Amino acid sequence: MNDTTRLTIEDLYARVVAILTKAGLNAVQAGALGSVIVAGERDGAKSHGIYRIEGVMRTVKAGKVVPDAVPEFGVDDGTAILRVDARGGFANPAFELGLPHLAERARKLGLAALVINDCTHFAALWPEVEAIAGHGLAGLAMCPSYASVAPTGGTRPLLGTNPLAFAWPRTDGTPYVFDFATSVAARGEIELKRRAGEPLPEGWAIDPQGQPTTDPEAALAGAMLSFGGHKGSAIGTMIELLAGIMIGDLTSPESLEQLGTTTLAPAHGELILAFSPEAFAKGRPRDPFARAEVLFEAILGQGARLPSQRRFAARERSRSEGIVLSAAETALLDRLLERGLDAVS
Amino acid sequence: MNDTTRLTIEDLYARVVAILTKAGLNAVQAGALGSVIVAGERDGAKSHGIYRIEGVMRTVKAGKVVPDAVPEFGVDDGTAILRVDARGGFANPAFELGLPHLAERARKLGLAALVINDCTHFAALWPEVEAIAGHGLAGLAMCPSYASVAPTGGTRPLLGTNPLAFAWPRTDGTPYVFDFATSVAARGEIELKRRAGEPLPEGWAIDPQGQPTTDPEAALAGAMLSFGGHKGSAIGTMIELLAGIMIGDLTSPESLEQLGTTTLAPAHGELILAFSPEAFAKGRPRDPFARAEVLFEAILGQGARLPSQRRFAARERSRSEGIVLSAAETALLDRLLERGLDAVS
Structure with missing residues (x-):
């Protein structure tokens, strides 16, 4: 050391x-x-x-992000949709601006969505869903990336690695959280393998000719594969639809086209949902937070881990x-x- | 013939x-x-x-469902959460009762949730998300099942097969729809293999001792596995949290405990979200429905299938x-x- x-x-x-x-x-x-x-x-x-x-x-x-952007909170029409315009900057300060509004609206309506538009995304989503859990809410976040994953049965990059993250607030302080790429591996993991000179596990990627490969360079030039076969591919497609097209922002292929390279952080939008367990459980017997602990104990009790x-x-x-x-x-x-x-x- | x-x-x-x-x-x-x-x-x-x-x-x-139940629409407090009490009957008539309210609320607030409580569920979820798409909305539905899937790294049934279904409305009439179990296979598929006397593919299940098995009987007595390893297991857990605990209804282990068998249809609740693409895309350039068609064409154009x-x-x-x-x-x-x-x- x-x-x-x-x-x-x-x-x-x-x-x-x-x-x-x-x-x-x-x-x-x-x-x-x-x-x-x-x-x-x-x-x-x-x-x-x-x-x-x-x-x-x-x-x-490369001039692909506005480094001094000040995100702007959008018109609030009182609905379940809140918007922040990242104004070409990174997603993270836009999320910080929107979070208190999202939490307030989710408490009021039981369920609310935060849309971040015109941002560059480069980080994990778990800091965001963890912050939502910090407000006593469950959070679900997703965003496109740039085209690097072939849809199941396809041969070329189209979907992004499209992360999906979820958090549930726990009474002991650290929430239940998962955050994963809907590709078998995150692009960052392949990049780390490339730097380390190590081969990829089987099933992670195909080469530029559409054939399976374990070579990180060939994988980065070819396409990654979805986790869980056609099911992961379907979830990745859903993320393109909800967190790209529905929010009026770029899909992964559009982001790649605009950027022209996979070596820079991609520009697109992000969709974040917040659920109030108290509002959903209202009028029903038993406390949802206490019940969740029983589930977590049962998972841990058979030797499995929480994510x-x-x-x-x-x-x-x-x-x-x-x-x-x-x-x-x-x-x-x-x-x-x-x-x-x-x-x- | x-x-x-x-x-x-x-x-x-x-x-x-x-x-x-x-x-x-x-x-x-x-x-x-x-x-x-x-x-x-x-x-x-x-x-x-x-x-x-x-x-x-x-x-x-077996007296485990109320065959003549009349579902009841719950108190509407004007929030994004709508509720239907299935009153011990099947989920399907409860969904039919709630659907027009869900569609109206999603159009008004941009995003709304339908909670179905106290129902017995036995069918696929795609009829429900397809019906939501029929209103020009995107739909996301999920529910627990009964404990039959071991969490990744575990050895015993805990999670349900917990289906996740999504639909996006398309202009040509048939929506983009997926609906899958978060287990590798649906319980019904294992049951069909058992009836046909065929072995299971590797990786579908573990036996009562927690060891991998291809025997349908042993799988039904043991535990199924999640699709996509820890990622599918995490999504299955999220469904227990959101569509069981959060809505104040049974989790998969609770449903099994109440039912005492895996041969009857499970009792629990269901969570259905509806998104208005028009509301989400408001103020943004380009039509979300037309853009989605470009994505679907790109998937089909490289020889992949839509779900x-x-x-x-x-x-x-x-x-x-x-x-x-x-x-x-x-x-x-x-x-x-x-x-x-x-x-x-």
């Missing part, structure tokens, strides 16, 4: 925000992005940690012991802070 | 309704159930066709050529009509 550095969560946050500020992001963009990037490192979710900073910077440098257990354990360790970065990671952060956008191509 | 009988959709519907009426169902129950059972046969979805009638009758005979294509093709054939029943199927219908509840054990 001689080559590692141990940082507090707050120190890493300050470093990441400084890098993003140097790269041209304004305070709301840098703050919101810094939060989710550091949350990734804190939770041991490396594929959404500091390795994402370069992607953010490349996207800024975010490892992440929450890592979070606990990071809070008490700090975040450990390798020498290479520290050097990366130093280089990005020193050189700003010159550090990326 | 000497031993087959060809019936019109209407004739088969009349026969099924007559059988259900003889079995003690009132007009709303028999009518709604007759519709979905005949829809299954009409669409070539045998696992939800006339073979389900005996299950309905066994459930009636309900085969079912819609069968529907077309049934409409023009009628429904073909085998001699055994005709004999079954005759026997059920003649003997009523005495025909089932």
